[in-house]
Amino acid sequence: MPEIIRVxxxxxxxxxxxxxxxxxxxxxxxxxxxxxxxxxxxxxTTMRILLGILxxxxxxxxxxxxxxxxxxxKVRGRIGxxxxxxxxxxxxxxxxxxxxxxxxxxxxxxxxxxxIKRLLEFVGLWGNKDQLIGKFSKGMKQRLAIARSLVHxxxxxxxxxxxxxxxxxxxxxxxDLIIDLVKEEKKTVFLNSHNLDEVQKICSKVAILKKxxxxxxxxxxxxxxxxxxxxxxxxxxxxxxxxxxxxxxLDFVKxxxxxxxxxxxxxxxxxxxxxxxxYLLQKNLKVREVKEAAKTLEDLYLELVKExxx
Numbered sequence: 001m002p003e004i005i006r007v008x009x010x011x012x013x014x015x016x017x018x019x020x021x022x023x024x025x026x027x028x029x030x031x032x033x034x035x036x037x038x039x040x041x042x043x044x045t046t047m048r049i050l051l052g053i054l055x056x057x058x059x060x061x062x063x064x065x066x067x068x069x070x071x072x073x074k075v076r077g078r079i080g081x082x083x084x085x086x087x088x089x090x091x092x093x094x095x096x097x098x099x100x101x102x103x104x105x106x107x108x109x110x111x112x113x114x115x116i117k118r119l120l121e122f123v124g125l126w127g128n129k130d131q132l133i134g135k136f137s138k139g140m141k142q143r144l145a146i147a148r149s150l151v152h153x154x155x156x157x158x159x160x161x162x163x164x165x166x167x168x169x170x171x172x173x174x175x176d177l178i179i180d181l182v183k184e185e186k187k188t189v190f191l192n193s194h195n196l197d198e199v200q201k202i203c204s205k206v207a208i209l210k211k212x213x214x215x216x217x218x219x220x221x222x223x224x225x226x227x228x229x230x231x232x233x234x235x236x237x238x239x240x241x242x243x244x245x246x247x248x249x250l251d252f253v254k255x256x257x258x259x260x261x262x263x264x265x266x267x268x269x270x271x272x273x274x275x276x277x278x279y280l281l282q283k284n285l286k287v288r289e290v291k292e293a294a295k296t297l298e299d300l301y302l303e304l305v306k307e308x309x310x
Contacts, residue, residue, distance in 0.1 A: 001028040003062075004156055004188045005050065010059035010069075012045055012212075019045045021212040022059065027205065032182055032189045034203035036196070036301060041209040043192045047158055050190065051081055064155065077105060080149035081158040086141055087148065090134035094125055094144055097133060098151050105152035119147040123177060139170035146177055150185070157181065160192040171195075175202055200297040208304055215304040223300065230254075230267040231293040232276055237286040239263065250279065 005027040012020040020042045027033045037043050048054040049061055052072025061069045064078055088097055098116045107115065120126040123143040133141060142162060149157055159178070163171040179202050181187040193199050199206060200220070207217040239258060247256040247263065252271035257264050265276050273292055280287055295303075 001030060003027070004029050004031075004064060005033075005190065006060075006062040007046075007050075008060045008062075010046070010049065010061055011057045012042075012049065012054065013057045019212050020049075020056070023209070023212070023214045025207050025214060025217045027188060027190065029188055030182060030186065031205050032178065032191060032203045034199035034206040035190065035192050035209065036194060036199060036206060036297075037209035038194060038305070040211075042212040043209060044160060046209075047081075047083075047160055047190065047192055051079070051158060052076065077152060078154055079156045079158065080152070080154035081160075082142070082145045082149050082162055083158075083160045086145040088133055088141060088145060091132060093130050094120060094133055094136075095129040097144065098147060101148050102151045107152055115151065115153075119150055122150075122180075123147045124173070139166050139173070142166060142170070142174060143177070146174070150181075154187070156188045156190065158190045158192075161194070162191070163193075163195060163198060171198065178202055196296075196298045196301055206297065208301055210305055215307075216300070220297075223297070230269055230271060232265045232267065232273050233262055233289075233291040233293065234265065234276065234280065234287060235262050235289040236280070237261075237288060240285075243283075243285075247276070247279070252276075 003026050007026070008024050009022045010020055010024070011018070011022050023046070035043050035046065045054065049056050050063060050068065052068050056069050059069065060067060064075050066074045068075060089100065092100065095116060098119060099112060102112045102116065117126065120129050123146055125140065125143055125147070128140065133144060136144065146162070162178070163174045166174065175198055178189055178191070181189060191199070191203065203220055205219050206223065208215045239261065244256050244258050244263060247253055247265060252268050252275050254266040254268055256266070267276065273290060277287065277290060
């Protein structure tokens with residue numbers, strides 16, 4: 001897939017404070033890129049450089065084949081964004097807000113009405129199209145802000161903590177909207193977040209940032225495959241009373257515990273699922289299910305951040 005964003009050795013200083021320290025990453029077309037890090041890590045600074053709001057101290061940022069570290073004007077009409085400031089007008093209706101921004105982006109008049117209706121339906125607000133958004137809930141405003149970011153049919157979307165402070169059910173709605181943007185609208189999404197569960201569910205690639213430095217950047221698929229835990233959950237028809245004790249004595253096992261009709265086996269680093277499965281079958285035990293555990297994104301995040309602090 002073609003690269004949509006490429007950042008190389010990007011550095012940003014505010015006086016004596018170094019906000020970004022020579023960071024590099026790339027994002028391909030159709031990816032949801034999760035940019036993770038604690039407050040003050042440099043996430044918003046990176047996004048503001050990519051949006052052309054800030055200029056980098058050094059390094060290069062290529063967006064849609066344009067070097068925006070020098071000039072962002074050529075790509076402004078091809079990107080959409082939702083920042084902390086939603087840029088909505090509370091004295092206007094939902095429909096009139098989108099109409100206003102469609103005019104700003106010079107969306108042709110013959111396309112405006114159809115596009116606005118489609119977008120309000122997409123975010124579930126067509127029934128509220130004539131309501132002043134000053135009366136909207138925070139979640140409704142955020143959904144409208146997403147619609148506003150799409151009004152000119154951009155290729156790339158930048159969302160800065162889009163579910164922050166929202167109720168859980170609204171978080172799910174926003175998350176599903178972002179998934180649909182990629183599947184149905186064929187968009188590329190740059191997502192700033194510190195919601196690890198959210199990122200793990202919707203992102204195809206993840207970067208973890210700490211104090212202006214990228215600690216890790218890779219696809220979620222590769223992270224899952226390379227960060228398997230040496231732990232196996234086995235469901236058995238019958239668990240003999242002495243089985244856990246026997247398994248603990250095996251030289252390739254660190255620990256073992258029983259949970260109902262399951263045993264949780266923590267293996268040595270050099271051992272694998274086949275080792276414990278072979279042992280159980282040799283004892284003529286009926287194995288119903290075997291599951292390998294994997295590190296969650298939270299496990300990996302906490303591990304990397306802790307190492308960076310040492």
